[in-house]
Amino acid sequence: xxxxxxxxxxxxxxxxxxxxxxxxxxxxxxxxxxxxxxxxxxxxxxxxxxxxxxxxxxxxxxxxxxxxxxxxxxxxxx
Amino acid sequence: xxxxxxxxxxxxxxxxxxxxxxxxxxxxxxxxxxxxxxxxxxxxxxxxxxxxxxxxxxxxxxxxxxxxxxxxxxxxxx
Amino acid sequence: xxxxxxxxxxxxxxxxxxxxxxxxxxxxxxxxxxxxxxxxxxxxxxxxxxxxxxxxxxxxxxxxxxxxxxxxxxxxxxxxx
Numbered sequence: 001x002x003x004x005x006x007x008x009x010x011x012x013x014x015x016x017x018x019x020x021x022x023x024x025x026x027x028x029x030x031x032x033x034x035x036x037x038x039x040x041x042x043x044x045x046x047x048x049x050x051x052x053x054x055x056x057x058x059x060x061x062x063x064x065x066x067x068x069x070x071x072x073x074x075x076x077x078x
Numbered sequence: 079x080x081x082x083x084x085x086x087x088x089x090x091x092x093x094x095x096x097x098x099x100x101x102x103x104x105x106x107x108x109x110x111x112x113x114x115x116x117x118x119x120x121x122x123x124x125x126x127x128x129x130x131x132x133x134x135x136x137x138x139x140x141x142x143x144x145x146x147x148x149x150x151x152x153x154x155x156x
Numbered sequence: 157x158x159x160x161x162x163x164x165x166x167x168x169x170x171x172x173x174x175x176x177x178x179x180x181x182x183x184x185x186x187x188x189x190x191x192x193x194x195x196x197x198x199x200x201x202x203x204x205x206x207x208x209x210x211x212x213x214x215x216x217x218x219x220x221x222x223x224x225x226x227x228x229x230x231x232x233x234x235x236x237x
Contacts, residue, residue, distance in 0.1 A: 004121050007088050011095055018099040028148060032107045035141065036095055039118050042134075046125060054130045062141040069148045080157065083197070086164040090171045090190075097175035105229055109183045112221060113171045116194045119214055123198045128210040131198070135214035139221035146228045 005047040011040030027072050031065070084124070091117030104149055108142060160200045167193035184226055191218035 015036030022029045038061045045053045094114030098107050115138050122131040170189040177183045195218070198211045 003084060003088060004125075007091055007121075010092065014095050014099065023102065028104055028145075028152065029107075031145060031148070032104060032111065033099065035111055035145075036098060036114065039114060043118065043121065046121060046127070049125070051127060051130060054127065055133060058130070058134045058137050062137050062144070065141045066144045069144050073148065073151060080160065083160055083164045083201075086168045087197075090168055093171050093175055103180060105180050105225060106183065108225055109180070109187055110175060112187050112218070112225075113174055113190055116167070116190045116218070117171070119194055120197055120201060123201050123207070123210070126202065126204075128202065128204065128206045131210045132213040135210070135217040139217045139224065142221045143224050146224055150228055 002047045004043045008040045008043030008047065011043065012037045015040055031068060031072075035065075083120075087117050087120045093117075108145065111142070160197060163193045163197040163200060167197065180229065184222060187222055188219075191215065191222070194218075 015033060015038075018036065019030055019033040022033055038057075042054065042057060042061075045057060091114055094110050094112075094117055097110035098114060101107050101110060119131060119135065122134065167190055170186045170193065174183050174186045174190065177186065191214070195211045195215045198214060199207050201207075
């Protein structure tokens with residue numbers, strides 16, 4: 001097995017558990033922890049040699065973070 | 079890439095992930111996340127995806143800046 | 157091969173120092189050391205002319221991220237007052 005695959009799966013498991021059960025039950029803590037499985041999924045896609053998937057996922061990850069921040073700010077203001 | 083160098087960068091990736099989960103201050107979490115991103119980049123270079131590396135390295139700070147925007151709104155300071 | 161091992165060793169040591177450091181402001185220079193060492197390792201891993209461009213892109217992005225963190229830490233809550 002490729003080392004990228006094993007490291008990506010380890011990052012996915014660590015990040016998912018940390019995002020589901022954070023230390024402080026805060027949306028900011030969950031949002032920062034959600035960045036870890038994104039990089040783990042990027043490493044798993046890298047081990048399968050999918051170039052287009054890497055490009056698309058890299059763009060969508062930052063866009064989804066922006067959308068989450070906007071939605072949570074609007075929900076807090078309301 | 080050499081096996082020893084790959085082991086060092088893999089250990090750096092896991093150090094960044096565990097440091098992100100274990101620290102309490104959001105700024106410490108973001109700095110540890112920077113270590114994790116630095117550990118991912120040599121694996122992208124090892125497979126030869128240099129264009130994906132350039133795109134990802136320019137998109138990854140945008141995600142951090144969006145989270146910092148939410149932190150500034152919430153009033154996290156020194 | 158010795159220069160690649162040197163870059164990897166510096167990056168690993170600085171990453172360990174970042175996580176073990178207690179003060180937030182004292183973490184940031186070690187984050188810069190990590191990004192310098194990784195940008196050097198990217199060029200040394202891939203013997204290709206485009207690797208210089210990719211390493212420069214990573215360098216610019218990492219410096220921008222570090223500057224944004226430091227700027228928000230220094231003048232964080234003052235803008236809302």
